[in-house]
Amino acid sequence: xxxxxxxxxxxxxxxxxxxxxxxxxxxxxxxxxxxxxxxxxxxxxxxxxxxxxxxxxxxxxxxxxxxxxxxxxxxxxxxxxxxxxxxxxxxxxxxxxxxxxxxxxxxxxxxxxxxx
Numbered sequence: 001x002x003x004x005x006x007x008x009x010x011x012x013x014x015x016x017x018x019x020x021x022x023x024x025x026x027x028x029x030x031x032x033x034x035x036x037x038x039x040x041x042x043x044x045x046x047x048x049x050x051x052x053x054x055x056x057x058x059x060x061x062x063x064x065x066x067x068x069x070x071x072x073x074x075x076x077x078x079x080x081x082x083x084x085x086x087x088x089x090x091x092x093x094x095x096x097x098x099x100x101x102x103x104x105x106x107x108x109x110x111x112x113x114x115x116x
Contacts, residue, residue: 008070008073009073010073010074010075010081011073011075011081011083012081012104012107014033014104014107014108014109015033015081015083015102015104015109017029017033018030018033018034018109019070019083019100021033022057022061023068025061025062027054027057027058027061030057031050031053031054031057033108033109034050034053034108034109034110034112035105035106035108035109035110036049036050037049037110038050038053038108038109038110038111038112039110039111039112040053040056040111040112040113040114041111041112041113041114041115042056042060042112042113042114043114063091064089064090064091065089065090066087066088066089066090066091067087067088067089068085068086068087069085069086070083070084070085071084071085071086071097072084078104079103079104079105080101080102080103080104081101081102081104082099082100082101082102083099083100083102084097084098084099084100085097085098085100096116097116098114098115098116099113099114099115099116100112100113100114101113101114101115
């Protein structure tokens with residue numbers, strides 16, 4: 001993600017902090033962005049609670065090598081945001097555009113759905 005891109009301005013700090021930590025493969029920092037009872041859905045699987053999400057973060061950080069570029073960001077309302085990223089790397093297919101759909105509660109991420 002390039003923090004100088006104007007689209008990033010619509011995302012709340014907790015989302016940009018998570019995206020930065022995730023991009024840097026810093027699971028310990030990324031997990032702090034979530035509520036204790038948060039859910040993450042990625043690749044058709046749902047992870048619930050801090051321990052399951054932290055395990056997912058650690059696994060996804062080491063599975064493939066890739067770069068991430070923010071290509072768009074939208075605010076649906078004060079609790080719902082979407083950040084679109086282009087990933088390029090050594091995973092099957094090599095390039096994918098993913099939508100990170102965030103639901104916030106009390107200033108933290110309550111739900112994250114990642115899908116093409």
